[in-house]
Amino acid sequence: GDSVTQMEGPVTLSEEAFLTINCTYTATGYPSLFWYVQYPGEGLQLLLKATKADDKGSNKGFEATYRKETTSFHLEKGSVQVSDSAVYFCALTKAGGSYIPTFGRGTSLIVHP
Amino acid sequence: EAGVAQSPRYKIIEKRQSVAFWCNPISGHATLYWYQQILGQGPKLLIQFQNNGVVDDSQLPKDRFSAERLKGVDSTLKIQPAKLEDSAVYLCASLPAYQETQYFGPGTRLLVL
Numbered sequence: 520g521d522s523v524t525q526m527e528g529p530v531t532l533s534e535e536a537f538l539t540i541n542c543t544y545t546a547t548g549y550p551s552l553f554w555y556v557q558y559p560g561e562g563l564q565l566l567l568k569a570t571k572a573d574d575k576g577s578n579k580g581f582e583a584t585y586r587k588e589t590t591s592f593h594l595e596k597g598s599v600q601v602s603d604s605a606v607y608f609c610a611l612t613k614a615g616g617s618y619i620p621t622f623g624r625g626t627s628l629i630v631h632p
Numbered sequence: 633e634a635g636v637a638q639s640p641r642y643k644i645i646e647k648r649q650s651v652a653f654w655c656n657p658i659s660g661h662a663t664l665y666w667y668q669q670i671l672g673q674g675p676k677l678l679i680q681f682q683n684n685g686v687v688d689d690s691q692l693p694k695d696r697f698s699a700e701r702l703k704g705v706d707s708t709l710k711i712q713p714a715k716l717e718d719s720a721v722y723l724c725a726s727l728p729a730y731q732e733t734q735y736f737g738p739g740t741r742l743l744v745l
Binding site: 523551553555560561562563564565568608610612618619620622623624625 | 636638663665672673674675676677680688723725727731732733734736737738739
């Protein structure tokens with residue numbers, strides 16, 4: 520079945536450091552790919568998405584590129600802030616499906632001043 | 633636009649007790665989902681409603697979990713009797729028509745002692 524694998528956390532960085540959170544997926548066909556963010560005590564919010572190969576999703580300084588050849592959708596940010604501290608979930612939905620995401624386990628990001 | 637509302641935000645019960653969670657989706661969203669998010673894991677779908685009908689409840693432990701959406705708007709999820717392994721965050725999400733991005737509520741954090 521479909522699955523999403525994320526790097527283990529927590530990822531601990533200093534403010535203004537470069538961030539990469541790795542995500543790879545297994546799915547048949549051409550899924551849509553998503554990054555969700557969960558701030559402490561809150562629900563999941565969509566951060567960015569990409570719906571086809573080579574698309575780049577971006578939002579709030581975060582970027583991720585849909586790489587079909589490596590089945591990856593790594594999340595990057597050039598300069599993190601303390602306010603970026605949260606749990607990040609990579610997810611996919613199947614084309615023509617019921618829009619129910621398959622989520623990864625989440626990666627906790629802690630940014631120190 | 634008001635977001636997805638959930639209550640209570642936190643609940644502590646003893647095993648074998650019953651508990652109910654409430655969700656009010658974004659106005660006009662016909663599709664509603666309940667997810668279970670165990671600590672350290674991504675959310676897993678429990679049940680999906682389309683208006684007041686069940687679309688998918690294949691992952692719902694029906695011996696103890698039940699859910700309803702009688703008027704096609706708000707929904708309740710019940711656990712009776714609760715087990716220790718039910719400790720988790722229960723997330724509600726809703727989906728606008730013709731879109732694939734779900735909107736999540738803040739969740740109800742359940743601790744079963």
